[in-house]
Amino acid sequence: MKDPGAASIEAFRSELVEWLRVSCPASLRPGAKPTEEDRAAWQQAFCARGFTTPTWPSEYGGGGLSKAEARVLAEEIPRVASWFPVASFFGTSMLGPVLLEFGNEEQKKEHLPKITRCEIQWCQGYSEPGAGSDLASLQTRAVRDGDHYLINGSKIWTTGANQADWIFCLTRTDPSAPKHDGISFILFDLHQPGVTISPIELISGASEFCQVFFEDVKAEARNLVGELNGGWTIAKRLLEHERAMLSGGTGRPSDSPRARKGPPPAPKSALAESARPHLGEAEGELADPVLRHRIAQWEMDALCFGLTLRRSGEQARAGQGPGPATSMFKLYASEMNKRRSELLMSVRGAAGLGWSGDDFEPLDLMETRGWLRSKGNSIEGGTSEVQLNVIAKRVLGLPD
Amino acid sequence: MSLVLTEEQELIQQAAAEFLKERAPIAHLRALRDEEDPTGFSRAIWKEMAELGWPGIPFAEDHGGAGLGMAELGVVLEECGRTLAPYPFLSTVVLAGGAVARGGSDAQKREILPGLCRGETLLALAFQETGRFDPWVIDSKAEKTGDGFCLSGRKTFVLEGHVADRLVVVARTSGASGEREGLTLFLVDPATDGCELTRSALIDSRYAARVSLSEVVVGRDAVLGEVDRGAEILDPVFDRATAALSAEMVGLASEAFERTIAYLKDREQFGVRIGSFQALKHRAAEMFCELQLAQAAVLDALRALDEDRPHAARIVSAAKARCSDAASLITCEGLQMHGGIGMTDEEDIGLFLKRAKAAELTLGDAAYHRDRFARLTGF
Numbered sequence: 001m002k003d004p005g006a007a008s009i010e011a012f013r014s015e016l017v018e019w020l021r022v023s024c025p026a027s028l029r030p031g032a033k034p035t036e037e038d039r040a041a042w043q044q045a046f047c048a049r050g051f052t053t054p055t056w057p058s059e060y061g062g063g064g065l066s067k068a069e070a071r072v073l074a075e076e077i078p079r080v081a082s083w084f085p086v087a088s089f090f091g092t093s094m095l096g097p098v099l100l101e102f103g104n105e106e107q108k109k110e111h112l113p114k115i116t117r118c119e120i121q122w123c124q125g126y127s128e129p130g131a132g133s134d135l136a137s138l139q140t141r142a143v144r145d146g147d148h149y150l151i152n153g154s155k156i157w158t159t160g161a162n163q164a165d166w167i168f169c170l171t172r173t174d175p176s177a178p179k180h181d182g183i184s185f186i187l188f189d190l191h192q193p194g195v196t197i198s199p200i201e202l203i204s205g206a207s208e209f210c211q212v213f214f215e216d217v218k219a220e221a222r223n224l225v226g227e228l229n230g231g232w233t234i235a236k237r238l239l240e241h242e243r244a245m246l247s248g249g250t251g252r253p254s255d256s257p258r259a260r261k262g263p264p265p266a267p268k269s270a271l272a273e274s275a276r277p278h279l280g281e282a283e284g285e286l287a288d289p290v291l292r293h294r295i296a297q298w299e300m301d302a303l304c305f306g307l308t309l310r311r312s313g314e315q316a317r318a319g320q321g322p323g324p325a326t327s328m329f330k331l332y333a334s335e336m337n338k339r340r341s342e343l344l345m346s347v348r349g350a351a352g353l354g355w356s357g358d359d360f361e362p363l364d365l366m367e368t369r370g371w372l373r374s375k376g377n378s379i380e381g382g383t384s385e386v387q388l389n390v391i392a393k394r395v396l397g398l399p400d
Numbered sequence: 401m402s403l404v405l406t407e408e409q410e411l412i413q414q415a416a417a418e419f420l421k422e423r424a425p426i427a428h429l430r431a432l433r434d435e436e437d438p439t440g441f442s443r444a445i446w447k448e449m450a451e452l453g454w455p456g457i458p459f460a461e462d463h464g465g466a467g468l469g470m471a472e473l474g475v476v477l478e479e480c481g482r483t484l485a486p487y488p489f490l491s492t493v494v495l496a497g498g499a500v501a502r503g504g505s506d507a508q509k510r511e512i513l514p515g516l517c518r519g520e521t522l523l524a525l526a527f528q529e530t531g532r533f534d535p536w537v538i539d540s541k542a543e544k545t546g547d548g549f550c551l552s553g554r555k556t557f558v559l560e561g562h563v564a565d566r567l568v569v570v571a572r573t574s575g576a577s578g579e580r581e582g583l584t585l586f587l588v589d590p591a592t593d594g595c596e597l598t599r600s601a602l603i604d605s606r607y608a609a610r611v612s613l614s615e616v617v618v619g620r621d622a623v624l625g626e627v628d629r630g631a632e633i634l635d636p637v638f639d640r641a642t643a644a645l646s647a648e649m650v651g652l653a654s655e656a657f658e659r660t661i662a663y664l665k666d667r668e669q670f671g672v673r674i675g676s677f678q679a680l681k682h683r684a685a686e687m688f689c690e691l692q693l694a695q696a697a698v699l700d701a702l703r704a705l706d707e708d709r710p711h712a713a714r715i716v717s718a719a720k721a722r723c724s725d726a727a728s729l730i731t732c733e734g735l736q737m738h739g740g741i742g743m744t745d746e747e748d749i750g751l752f753l754k755r756a757k758a759a760e761l762t763l764g765d766a767a768y769h770r771d772r773f774a775r776l777t778g779f
Contacts, residue, residue, distance in 0.1 A: 206763040209555070266778060267776065267778065268777065268778055269778070272777065272779035281779075284778070286779050295774070296771070296774040297770055300721055301695075303715070304693040305693060307403065307693075310403060310697040311695075311699065314403055326691060331689065388682040389678070389685075391685035392685045397665070398665065398676065399675050399676045
């Protein structure tokens, strides 16, 4: 032990290992077959310690852990349990951090523990049919009516609305103000009359998105977060959290000292290995020199992007928000994923053209659907063009 | 090792930035070029840099060095990139000096390295024989004589060879051109009979030399390392030089980028500042992203070498490829965004374009390093 910090981390680790030994039922151990009864008991014990949201304060149901302790938790759980509860990421990664920053005491006490305990699934009411990249022109109205607001309008591209219980929703509360200054951030229950939810089928055949219609839907006035007409600040903050999430985190180093033992394995490229049977090889090198170079370029970009995330994480001081640089991460991660899918299509040739049926390998069908789905990566969560605008304005300070 | 600079590295960075701004700003490069200075840099300023300890950064304290690593040398080179300071770090310190430190006997190191660290001895590595970089395409021969070797062949693009006190010459003692085995390194005094150097001026206002070797006779004690096994010295030396050059490229690309952004905020056309045009904003933002990736890659490559990490060569190649692409994008776009003034010699952006191209084509361009990266990744 070099310092007291390390000592307290190891003390936490011992306490945690003992707790896991006692609390994780036998059927949830690796290799065993989980029973429903054990799963429910495990979920209850796990959530009671706030481990689904380990770094949230314990007064709001969270684990109350430091970042270092949360890393220990992430290392130790998979050693003991084959399954553990994961709370909805709309709650843990988007609404939760924003409520902690902008919510009042009552809102935090009311909503955060339900996220931690996996009781409420949240969805995000942002885009509208007439407000995509220009999000601030949204038109869904919220009009005060006694203790309530009455909500009318429609949201689109609402991921998982058909599975969700509540929505955090941007609404227009002052139509006469400039567009950024008349928006409020309101939470309400989706299980009520006047809410209609229709799934949207995508080009990939899947339908994870919905359009949601509101007709005189009620939202309690106490569930307006932050200032009335001050919702845009909260909306932007939440988008920073969303972009950090879409780009694969904020740069936690993946190789903790404990995990590193023995010589590292020879570097391999999953993309190149999946290309090998399709392209053939000559003396171990992929036989198509052009595709080989494109794959190498992709792998190098992925490596350097990972280092960029790591560097940014190391630079960020504890307690700071993700900041405008996350716009670069979202942009780069979506473009990388699109390029990877394009490469997988090129590599497989006609084997990648199957839509359904037994003539094609299930993996090929999945990758082709994945290629179609990847086209949305640079549209959802702020288009790549919007990300470039954000970088130009907020990072580079270029004039309007 | 963290990708954030340590306190000591930050101090080196500040000292380097201040010194270079004062003693070797871009105006210094212009003056050397316009006066057709035959050296291409100022020996007095190189001595001042030596007093600050820079040439000695990677060498052992026993040999007059600072006993630091590539991470520290990279900090200095990044700052040199920002002012386009034309000083012989790559040629003398990393390439030839690295070969001596790695392959030399105690006697050879004691003879050469202290003078190098004091800024007195200049070295150059004479290896390249063709245009495109390929380290093992070497035809120059070294034939065994009674008590030494007889060297014959031609070398090109010998960086700072025109002023070198000693050359490290790579010649073939066995095998055929293109083979990694069979190369031997020799320490050669350029004044030896049969050794002729001609100075070539390059686009970046620096000099390299063509070296012609006709029956240059050297003693057995001129051999650096083991006969036929020169590649074992050269491999790590090229990796270190490639990472060092990449660090310089990050510096020059950062400076060219910042100058371009400043121009976009200042220049007015159609009654508005041109930085308000989305066509330029998006390209500027893309340049920013490429620069971020290049910076992170270089920081990790330098640290991978200092840690002797297995597969360090792979991140070195990724860094050089990313830096080559980023520096090319930023200097080409930077010139375009400067418009007509960018085409004039008076505006500095063109100097960045020239140095970026020279650095890109030195020690392998992006295509070379993509190929190497693929091989090192097993495809």
